Every structure is written in C-alpha cells, then in structure tokens.
Amino acid sequence: MQKLTILINCPDKKGIVTTITQFILEDNGNIVYLDQHVDREQQVFFMRLECEFDSPAFKQEVFEQQFKDKFKEDFKLDYKIFDAHYTPRLALFVSKYDHCLYDILGRYASGELKVEIPLIISNHPDLEIVAKRFDIPFKHVPVTKETKPQAEAKHTELLKEHGIDLIILARYMQILSNDFVRQFPDQIINIHHSFLPAFIGAKPYHAAFKRGVKIIGATSHYATADLDEGPIIEQEIVRVSHVHTVRDFIEKGRDLEKMVLARAIRAHIENKVLVYGNKTVIFS
Amino acid sequence: MQKLTILINCPDKKGIVTTITQFILEDNGNIVYLDQHVDREQQVFFMRLECEFDSPAFKQEVFEQQFKDKFKEDFKLDYKIFDAHYTPRLALFVSKYDHCLYDILGRYASGELKVEIPLIISNHPDLEIVAKRFDIPFKHVPVTKETKPQAEAKHTELLKEHGIDLIILARYMQILSNDFVRQFPDQIINIHHSFLPAFIGAKPYHAAFKRGVKIIGATSHYATADLDEGPIIEQEIVRVSHVHTVRDFIEKGRDLEKMVLARAIRAHIENKVLVYGNKTVIFS
Amino acid sequence: MQKLTILINCPDKKGIVTTITQFILEDNGNIVYLDQHVDREQQVFFMRLECEFDSPAFKQEVFEQQFKDKFKEDFKLDYKIFDAHYTPRLALFVSKYDHCLYDILGRYASGELKVEIPLIISNHPDLEIVAKRFDIPFKHVPVTKETKPQAEAKHTELLKEHGIDLIILARYMQILSNDFVRQFPDQIINIHHSFLPAFIGAKPYHAAFKRGVKIIGATSHYATADLDEGPIIEQEIVRVSHVHTVRDFIEKGRDLEKMVLARAIRAHIENKVLVYGNKTVIFS
C-alpha cells in the first residue's frame, strides 16, 4: 500500500477542498487525514492531506503528473507530494556544545526519530567521541574566515555524497554563507537560544540576563540568508527570576534548546511544516 | 447574508468531506471555515463548517430539512446547525465568590463576549451589588436541603422565562440535582478549582496544599449527573512552591478560574465545542 | 502592633544578615519573613524583611533613625522601610481600551487588591461609564502634542491632590514626558503588550503576527525615560499558531495583559519589588 502526504497552498477559491478530495477518491485513494486552513487576510488556502492507495496498479509518478496537470495552473497551486514511507536522511552540524547532539542521537537510537543519520559534520574534533558512541560517521571540517568557501564546498560534497535531505544545526557555531543556505531552501533547521525576535545574534542568554527578563526562550527556524530571521517552526520558554545567574540561564536554556529543536525536526520529517513567505503553517 | 455553523460527527467513511462540501456548494454556499478530524481508534469523523449563503432565496429551514434528508440516515450523522449571527442568552449562577462574576461581566460590558446576560441567579443575596453595577437582573433564590426541589423549579421557570441557552456556574456552591442537569444537556458550564481528575470534590486547594503538589490547576467542564465528571472543555495550570500557603493557592487559583471559565464560554458560544461521549472536540 | 517591611540592598559583606537581624531582635522585633539573595557577579546583597513590634513604646520614626545611623554609612546600605499596614493609593491612567481597567476595578471591588483608587485619569471621555459603575472619580484630561505640558501639569496636580503613591498605565496610549516620569521613580507601572524586548513600540501584536512567532507575551515594567526599557516586573506568554489572526493575538493578549499587570501591581503594593539598576528583584 502506498501512502502519500500532500502539502498545498494556493489562492483561496470556492470548492478547492471538494475538487481535490474528489480527484483523490476517483483514483481510489482513501483520505486518512485532512487539515485545511484559510488565511483570511491574505486569502490563501493551505491544506495537508494524507491518502492511501491500495490498488496494485497505483503509480506515484502517474498520480503526480495527473495532479500537476489538473491543478497546478488552474488553481495556481503550490504543492509538495511526499512518499510517507520514505525515511529522511539527516546531517547534523555541531561545534563543541554536545547537549543537542546527545539529545538527537538518543532519540534516534531509541527509535523515536524515524530518520537516517549518516553524517555528523563539525568544525572542531571534540565531539567525535559522541558520534562514536552512536556509531555515526563524523567528519571534522575546520573552518576559518579564509577557508570558509573551501569548507562549505566540502560540506556540500559530503551532503550530496550521503544523499542528505535535512541539515540540523545543532548549536553549530558558524555562520553559513548565503550561497550555501540558498542551496538548501527550507532544508536547514537551526536552533537559536533566545525567544526570537528578542536577542538576535551572539550571547542571547547574557543579553537576557542583562535586560532582566523574567522568561527566557529558544527558537527553531529554517536558516535563511538573513541570520536569525528565517521562518520560525517552534518556540518554547521557561521562567527565570533574580536568583538565577547567567549560568542558570544557560543550563535552563539547554533543556529548552533540546526540546524545541527535537519538536522542529519531528514536525519537518513528518511533513507537517509548510513554509509560506517568512512564516510556517504547522499542521497537527 | 446568512451564515451557518455546522458541527458534525458520524462513523468515518470514505468521501464524507467531499459529499457534504459538495452539497453546500450546490446550494450556492461559500465554505469559509472547515476543520475536520478523525478519531482513528474509534473510527469517528468530526467536522466543523462555517458557510455563508448570500442568495436572497436561501431559507435556513429548507436547508436544514434537505441536510437532514440527505445525510442523517445514510451517514448516521449526528449534527447541530447554528445560525452564526444568533446571540446566545446566558444565565450566571453565583453564590458568594465574586471574581468569576466580575470577570465575566467585565468581558460582557467591554463587548468581548458576544452574548446577552438577562439573568443572574444566586442562593445568597451578597452579589446583588455586582449585578446592579452592570445593570443585570439578579434573582435571589435561597436553597436548603429541604427546599432544593422548589428552588430548582424556580430556576427552571426563570431560565425558560428568559430564554436562556447556556447556564454558567460561576463558582455556584450548590450541587445541582440530576433532574435539573438532565434538562440542560451540554448547556451548563461549571468551573472546578482543580486540575481534574485530581482533587475532585470540596476544598481542592486545601487538598493540593496537603499533597504538596508543585502545580495547581482549574478545569471547566459541562455539568453532568456525576459531579466533576463531565466532559472537560478547558484546563490551565500555574506553578506553586513551598513558599505558598493555601491562601496563595486560592489567590493564584482565582486567576486560573477566571481565565479557564472565560475560554470555555468563548469556545461554547462560538459553536466550537462538540461533545462526544464524555469528551470534547474543541475546534480552533 | 506595628509591622514593617524593609527592602535592602548593599555591597555584599560578611555578617550582614546577622547584624541586621540582631538589631531588630534588640528592639524586641519579631522577624516573620526574611528573604535574602546575593548577586555573586556584582557582589550585591539584597534582603526583604517583615518584622513585628508589639511593644507600645515602639515608634517607627525612632526605629528608622536608629536604623539609618547604624547601617546607612557603614554598610553603604540602600533601603526602604514601609509600614506594612499602610494602604497604597493608586491612580489609573487609561485611554479607550477597557479590559485592564475592568480587571483592576473588579479585583479592587472584590477586595483582592488592598488599595485605594481615588482617581482615574484619561485622555478620552469614553471610559467614564466604567469609572461610574465602580464609583470612582474620573478626570478627563485631553492631550494633544501642543497641550502635553499643560496636561501633564494637570496630571501632577491631580496626583498630588489625591496623595497618589502609584500610577498604573492601564493601556494608556500616550507617551509620558521624561520630566513627568522622573517625578515618580519606580512609581509608574506600565503594561506593554509584547514579550519585551521583542516588539518594542507600537502595534506589537501586528509585528508578532508578521514575524510568525509561535508564542506571544505581555510585560509589566516601571516606566522610565526610555520607552519600553524600564525594569521588568513580570512577563507571561501564551501559545499561538498559524490558525490565529491578528485579532486572535489581540484577544489572547488582553488576557495576558490583565494578568501580568495585576501580578505586577500586587507585587509592588506588597513591597516585594526591589529595583536595582535596570532590573528587579521580586521577593516571594
């Protein structure tokens, strides 16, 4: 049995739901999930569909072609069709902080994250030991201001070689070039250790401490050319008070970062994130 | 222009969404909101629809009859159709605590709650002054163990007389009889000052304090014959610690109660609550 | 019986707690609350004390003089001594939004807030009806760019006349001049409808919607010459998602604003807020 997940957005129009669900029914599909949402201000229609096809004659390529012919132009449809049984391949980028790395690998090893992780890339050798514990290939690619282009060329080569679908910046402490980022639109997830847009840039916990906030946060978002400005996938917060030092902020923040990054990865690999403009629609 | 909200549940079946949306389109309706959800375990389909009909010829009664003829039997459809422009009429039941009462009346007076409140009923005279501040009729109906049947008869009479659609127990400190409750299925909202099902019954803050919990809560639910066992509409919590006394729990709890009750009222009057078995589906 | 609350900060030094508690014991005081905290980074000591004196001979003025003589210079002590039985006098500044006003007045009327509210000031006449419901004098003081100095002079006069201790900007939509603010250091509490320092300035809900955040917040802080930059007293947040419109943000935000402002007022009037630099220590 084939199972597809379809993410759709297009200008809102009478009868879209009916027309598309009808089309799937006619192909003997069974719709097992349908969530749709209309942005009334911008008059945009969003939908996420999961449908199963149990006919042996069903061919995904044929379906995709017919879907395209039928809707792409008439409805000005923007869409993605995913094979729901495909296992995404992740690359983790890390530097020296290991908490997000341990968290992701623990979830991976316990089968919680249905992914392959054929590659960990780091600009420092320190975390090779963690990769080894989980038997995952670790590539140390040093980066300096001068060698950045070469390093990113190496990154790209490794990513292609391993057939990577999604890059996770698990507290990777290097800024990616615009050229690199543009190669992987909506395929790079970063975790920023603040409640964006508050405290953009370096040392957000120190800045939060200095400002005397009563709540700190973490934000996962797709990386874009503009640092810390990409579409937000998930945010979470925790209360702090005057008794907490910057060190406490960092410690509490680590738990936030792990949780927020894991939720973002989960939403992405389950094809529940639809990027629209600089925002995300997160289907349930 | 007529606007209807339709809440539906039925056994899940291929093509329900298509069939129903098609039916509405054929009547020249415009679907402005559609949210559907399938409970996979019980194989039950739930949907909330908002649709607009701008034809002058449109008649709600006719539509309802056709809808019934077409779906009720074939799909074993359980449904409710609401005129989205109708303003629900609320009765507030109170005793001596005034915080929920002030909160609801403040929201009502500021136009946040789109309702009529033609009636406040209390078993004590104390809060008449609050009713007066907001110019709302206040009926003092004393209740003793002996006079409960008569008191409830009086309640029913007042509710009928004022055409009440929804009863809010805003910290009303009397247990309603089964007979009374059964007259108003899914039409009585209660606020219980604990995180149900923890601390059922009287004095939940004292019980929570004694147990040494680190979080307290409040729960709004439909009143049923079983006390504190009705379908939950909304819950919220707040952290407490060893520095807090029972009095602090009560104070923090008041804010929870106000918020949770207000959210439940809002969800109900916007026809976003579908009761199924002893649970609720809350559409967004 | 006299009850005093003392807030203290000074450079940290061995033996401060002992010396000060000893001093109070010698005056036959009974310490019923003591909370102290040391900021290790800045080496600053903070303490809040509640002490009761039941000797009929006790005189607060004498105690204060002796306290000053003993500690002010030797310990470089910065401190405030409050009569814990004193009832603070609040002025509420409002414009057209009434939700915070209803919330504060409801809490006041129900006895939750132990304050006097002899004065509501507004630049618009709209909310006089709310003031009337709660029998509180309402002064309409229009403000234009040109008349701002005169308006603020009028404000100051009214505040003096009514012996106001604390000014609450309950969604007052006017920027106060630096001169006005400086007259009332740590005596003006504002509610900002964002999670500061995110979305400083006007229309924060619109900005939050545009940025696509997954959590919105509200912040209460002391007003300072720099807009939205004063010491933060309290913050709270609520989750939002792609299904929420700006209107939903505003509606959810209203509840946050009410709660956050009320908590800040409560902490202030119970003398639990110590301002230090641009931050607050909030004692429990």
Next chain:
Amino acid sequence: MQKLTILINCPDKKGIVTTITQFILEDNGNIVYLDQHVDREQQVFFMRLECEFDSPAFKQEVFEQQFKDKFKEDFKLDYKIFDAHYTPRLALFVSKYDHCLYDILGRYASGELKVEIPLIISNHPDLEIVAKRFDIPFKHVPVTKETKPQAEAKHTELLKEHGIDLIILARYMQILSNDFVRQFPDQIINIHHSFLPAFIGAKPYHAAFKRGVKIIGATSHYATADLDEGPIIEQEIVRVSHVHTVRDFIEKGRDLEKMVLARAIRAHIENKVLVYGNKTVIFS
C-alpha cells in the same frame, strides 16, 4: 577550602537565623548562600545555608559535633550537613523504556550532572546496549513474583558494593517492596508519567486519554511504601487536544518525563531538597 551545605528544619522561634549565622561566623565561615522559609501554618522554620571555611585548621567533624551540641536539643533541630564538593554516586534502575536512560546518560556524559554512575540495574537485558555506549556497568537482575525477595537482596548487595547514595527509577517497571524502600529513605527518586495525584497507578496516559483531559503531566517524587504517594519533587505539564491519540500522549509524555526527572535529580544532588512530612521544600 571546605564548603558545606546545611539543610535545617525546626519549630519556628525568635532569633534562629541570627543564632545560627553567628555560630558560623564565629568559626570564620563565610555564608555564600542563605535561604530560609517559615511555614506559618505549622510554625516550622526551614533553612538552607552554603558556607565556606578557608582556615586550614577547619575540620568538618569538629564543626558537625559543635553544631550538634549547640543546636540539636535547644532548637529541636532536624538537619543534614553535606560536603558540597562530594560527588554523589547514582544507580539507575531501568526496564525496557530507554528515553530517560538516554537523557540521564547524555547529561552525565556532557558533564551537566556532577555525579558518578557506577551501576545500572535492570530486570530485562534489553538496555545493556545503551549502558555499553556510555561505558557503564550493567547488571541484569530478573524479577518474578516468586524471586522478588532474592532480586531485591541482590539489588541491596549491588548498591552497597558500589557505595550508592541515590537510586533513580528511570521508568523501572517493577514495584519495590516496602522493606526495600525503607532502607533508602528519601534516596529513591521515581518518575511517574502523570500529573499526580491524578491517574495514580498503571497506564496513566491511557486513563488521561479516556478522561479527555486537555493537559497531561509528569511527576518526580521520592519513593515511599505507598505507591505514587511519596513527597513530590517536581512536576511539569504539556497541553494536548482532541487531535492527539494515546500514542501522541506517550510521545509528548516522554519529553516531560525526561525533563522532570532530570530536574529532580539536579535538585537532589545539589542538596536543595528538604523533605518534611510528605512534602518537599525545594530551595532555589
């Protein structure tokens, strides 16, 4: 330099803080942390002190003896004195669920948890692979109804042999006997996957789903003879809705369990938990 942490509780009495801090100062101690709290209802005084002694002549045994002589009887003092530099030795009990195990070991490996973990005990062999990844001895001690006494004898032997200070039941799916529990008062931390006291016993996520709650939780507590009734250390919650299945509850719950258990361990090993009756005081 020696650093001690002292946890104290006793009947409240004038001058306790002064007397005790004086005593430490006289021994040339430097108080670097002091947090005290009075339970007004029960008139009990609680205090946590951190003090440093830099005299080479200082001897902890002598200090402890003098402390005891001076306070134990006069103040009816209940207290514990800890060497703040001591590294606690933990044993982890697990069954088949590995998420809490991975989380604790990740925190341990990254240096976040300052502990030794010389022992993992399980009634199943499945998680030996996880122990191996982190190079920690793993003992498989099968337990059946019949062999429970022998198994617990084996546990006790292993715990003694490895000098264990704290036992963590990291989703260990066996009920401990009263005899076993009584050997380790306030030294066994359990994680229960519900918001206690709601959903005591087995399958709390299923029970929560059935009840239709809108929030689920997790609770860490000291194990006592009464199952799920021990002193609560920490609780946390997460929102759920009708779209979530029992499987979703379990998945969301895993993150709660990890976080709540980690916080409890952290509080315990930093000597911040004082058990009093069936409740805890958690110092900040």
